[in-house]
Amino acid sequence: MSDVASLLQRAQQARRGLGALPRDAALEAAARRLRAQQDQILEANARDVARERERGTPEPLIDRLRLDSSRLEGICEGLRQVRALPDPLGRVQDGWTHPQGMRIERVAVPFGVVAVIYESRPNVTVDAAALILKAGSACVLRGSSSALESNRALVAALRAGLEEAGLPSDAVQLVDSADRSSVNALLTARGLVDLVIPRGGAGLIRTVVENARVPVIETGVGNCHLFVERSADLEMALEILINGKVQRPGVCNALETLLVDREIAPAFLPRAVRALRAHGVELRGDEDARTYAPGVEAASDADWDTEYLDLILAIRVVDGVEGALAHIARHGSGHSEVIVTRDLAAAQAFQDGVDAAAVYVNASSRFTDGFEFGFGAEIGISTQKLHARGPMGLRELVSYQYRVTGHGQIRGSNPQPSAAQEQA
Amino acid sequence: MSDVASLLQRAQQARRGLGALPRDAALEAAARRLRAQQDQILEANARDVARERERGTPEPLIDRLRLDSSRLEGICEGLRQVRALPDPLGRVQDGWTHPQGMRIERVAVPFGVVAVIYESRPNVTVDAAALILKAGSACVLRGSSSALESNRALVAALRAGLEEAGLPSDAVQLVDSADRSSVNALLTARGLVDLVIPRGGAGLIRTVVENARVPVIETGVGNCHLFVERSADLEMALEILINGKVQRPGVCNALETLLVDREIAPAFLPRAVRALRAHGVELRGDEDARTYAPGVEAASDADWDTEYLDLILAIRVVDGVEGALAHIARHGSGHSEVIVTRDLAAAQAFQDGVDAAAVYVNASSRFTDGFEFGFGAEIGISTQKLHARGPMGLRELVSYQYRVTGHGQIRGSNPQPSAAQEQA
Incomplete structure (x- = not known):
């Protein structure tokens, strides 16, 4: 042995x-x-x-x-x-x-x-x-x-x-x-x-x-997204973005990709890029993102699937909740996903549509943690x-x-279909 | 593809x-x-x-x-x-x-x-x-x-x-x-x-x-045992035994092995053997069991691990709850296990000691079934x-x-140990 x-x-x-x-x-x-x-x-x-x-x-x-x-x-x-x-x-x-x-x-x-x-x-x-x-x-x-x-x-x-x-x-x-x-x-x-x-x-x-x-x-692999929906409070979105990317970039609940609703990309992206750069974050954007954020490096296909665990962020412009859901369905690792929005229907559509362990509306992905969830301990994060x-x-x-406790009960003939009766 | x-x-x-x-x-x-x-x-x-x-x-x-x-x-x-x-x-x-x-x-x-x-x-x-x-x-x-x-x-x-x-x-x-x-x-x-x-x-x-x-x-493999403890109501034990072995022998919650407490083997085994034979059950016993049930074929080591799914039953004499638990720990498949007893401490020791999906006191193993448990349907029985x-x-x-819903909360620095902070 x-x-x-x-x-x-x-x-x-x-x-x-x-x-x-x-x-x-x-x-x-x-x-x-x-x-x-x-x-x-x-x-x-x-x-x-x-x-x-x-x-x-x-x-x-x-x-x-x-x-x-x-x-x-x-x-x-x-x-x-x-x-x-x-x-x-x-x-x-x-x-x-x-x-x-x-x-x-x-x-x-x-x-x-x-x-x-x-x-x-x-x-x-x-x-x-x-x-x-x-x-x-x-x-x-x-x-x-x-x-x-x-x-x-x-x-x-x-x-x-x-x-x-x-x-x-x-x-x-x-x-x-x-x-x-x-x-x-x-x-x-x-x-x-x-x-x-x-x-x-x-x-x-x-x-x-x-x-x-x-x-x-x-456990543990987290390719987490933040989606800033068109109705979002941009100040709030910025805080959740910086917290998710910068506070502790090497952990699984940190953000790796920012998805921005096309309608607010011109208003949000330049601010986001300034704030991220001020925190030393390296940025990689799709073509649309780069039009609003000059000087950002072009993202490759691999970027959407990369858990950087570092001060690097991928940025993509998407069309509404549907666009965000499609991107997350394709590239998410089922860990934590965030929407910032003021629109109730958008929040519901996002929570119903995202297949991940934790789905956030207007809060940081960094909370996915056994202590933060009040479990008092954590052995890992299941994906x-x-x-x-x-x-x-x-x-x-x-x-x-x-545990079944009786006083001599036996099973009678049962007229109902029963899988146990079919199985070896 | x-x-x-x-x-x-x-x-x-x-x-x-x-x-x-x-x-x-x-x-x-x-x-x-x-x-x-x-x-x-x-x-x-x-x-x-x-x-x-x-x-x-x-x-x-x-x-x-x-x-x-x-x-x-x-x-x-x-x-x-x-x-x-x-x-x-x-x-x-x-x-x-x-x-x-x-x-x-x-x-x-x-x-x-x-x-x-x-x-x-x-x-x-x-x-x-x-x-x-x-x-x-x-x-x-x-x-x-x-x-x-x-x-x-x-x-x-x-x-x-x-x-x-x-x-x-x-x-x-x-x-x-x-x-x-x-x-x-x-x-x-x-x-x-x-x-x-x-x-x-x-x-x-x-x-x-x-x-x-x-x-x-x-799912589905059931090497299920009935243990007749020394204090058992023998009439009840007999009914649960026959129900478990005979009512539908080809299913996973049917009994495959009878364990009899040494103290009541002389009183119980001859009756059990008569009743089982009357139902056409073929019997295979260990040496002790065969002394109380002449003519029963000798069980081989393989019998203790066999899910017969047929009118065959293995029989073994064991020493008390401890003996039954040791046999079940070694040979059980984690499906359904039964004790017949009038002794509260024996019932508790059996339920605490058996590592199986369902543990019965004074009731038939045949109840392990989604319909019997009231689930209204069943896709299988997990072992x-x-x-x-x-x-x-x-x-x-x-x-x-x-699903986490907030109004802009971000995570502060956390003095507590946190597994998320350690993981990639």
Whole structure:
């Protein structure tokens, strides 16, 4: 049996009955251990950082990798926040009585074993483990090789915390291998991995989705649009545009393309271009946009599909809501889309017509976030339509089961058509 | 572009705005067309039946394939029932106000394009199309080659009904090919198929799950257990046992294995064996079971994992709830599991410990069914934990999106940790 398979077997053992064990106490103990083992953790992290420096890894990536006592304290504070959230397990989501008298309840239950495949930042190690454990599942972590020593130290502390609270330490495990084949072993372990969540860049997510034979939730790619409709308050549109593009350009809920209604392009575009340039944003426009914004570089077809994650913005002039919907249907990634408008019918048509996780009327796309949505935590932002869409908190990290309680009821012959009667 | 790809492109076109069109009127018109075109449909079906007879297809399969005017009327009645169900779209599943004042609503929206890959029975063609259309999605059907002519005739009638009601006929399409490569084309059409649902035997489901690169819901394999706990009312246990095994052995919610608590094995097993034999059930027992039931054939290891779908039952003696849970954890398929008990703690331990879509206390596994659960319809029974578990009705055939309505809110700098800030 491969290392990953035996690790997963242990995770499957550990997950049994996890929901009934003191998970919150384990999170508290884990935070204590992280603080107590701060020196070892920071030393391990320093070795990761030194090795990556030597390899010539770019400084922004080094910064993502780096831990210090203040960042570690932030990680512990995150554990405290997850602990304080209400338990997602055991919630009766629905319930009714069958005509023959059985009580049927739909109850939130754990997934089982949840794997997370992620890049670089070691805080994800603790954040993901905490959320998955809180949701009653065992957690299998596969971080990047650049953070391997940091992750080992962090997971050792977490596991010590679990044990201290009487939980099986195998409920949190690290795939301790830089070998790429370990990713494939995770992705194909049907029956051993109940869910895999990729977190990282578009390349990682594509690899996971294309190779997974286990259930997967696709996250994070955001090609987000702002459409400024003809009736828009242009001042408001400008603020939402700058916030969406400039406040934090490297994240998935940032804006990548501005769509401007033809009727107001002459009034809006010159102002928008001035404001964007003042913030250092590089612009790429279609032909129409460039007539109102001289000096803007010509956009290529590829620009409409590019998630820049940088201070770059594509600009296109479109004909009304219909034009905006057609562009978004073709190029959107199903993440977050925004209209600025004063027209109720336009707002409704946009919300009804956009197939994305979050559709905004007169508010910034930057709000697509588990904390902003009030979930108290977030394991990622789903861009698929199965199971979870948009920010995923604890509610999205559980499954459910039907619990039926009777007093001897059996099924009679049923005159109704029934799919169960047709299926193998 | 392949035939399947262009068909899917048309389906993607057709699905846009489908939620706002008169779907119920289309279902009504479809039923009218099915009745009006009864002769063509039955003639096409007769050709399928004749060809399969010639090929030597076994008679039970021929019977599944065969349509007559009464079965067709049943199909039309099914359409009427789906039409009468409440619209699953537009339901506000949750809603709240962000501290900055935006209204956030979580609203049920269509999946988009849903593909169904199924075997034999032509009634599935109409049932699946009706449910998916009612749920606002376009439907792509891939039936078995044995029913190809029947399916063509049925889909022609459905499409005529759609057109009559002003819906795009491409919202229901048949993959009109016996070629296996068309299945693969469906399963790998990322971005064009939003969900694929396999319906049929274990082999079909495995093929779909292993080859799908699009989101899939695994359905239908049911290796269901009945555990008779020591405190059980043995009369009740017997009734639930016979109902589960005998009433309709060929379906996924039928029982396949009986687990008997060691303490009551001497009292229960001889009675159970007599009753089962009286119903013509073939029995295969472990060594302990055979001591209480002479003449029962020895079970092999494979028996514990076999979904017989026939009048065959495996029997095993186990030690209490823990023994039953261990057996079910190892051999269950996550469908339906039953305990018969008078002991509250045993009932609770069983419901908490079994990881299956439906867990019964003192009631028959045969109730795991969308109609019995009151959903009014069923597209299948999910045995996976992502998105839907157990019987899937209209509520499970929709996705959701967040609709955020503000008056110009932008995001400030946020001191909280935020996954969106870390992700590409």
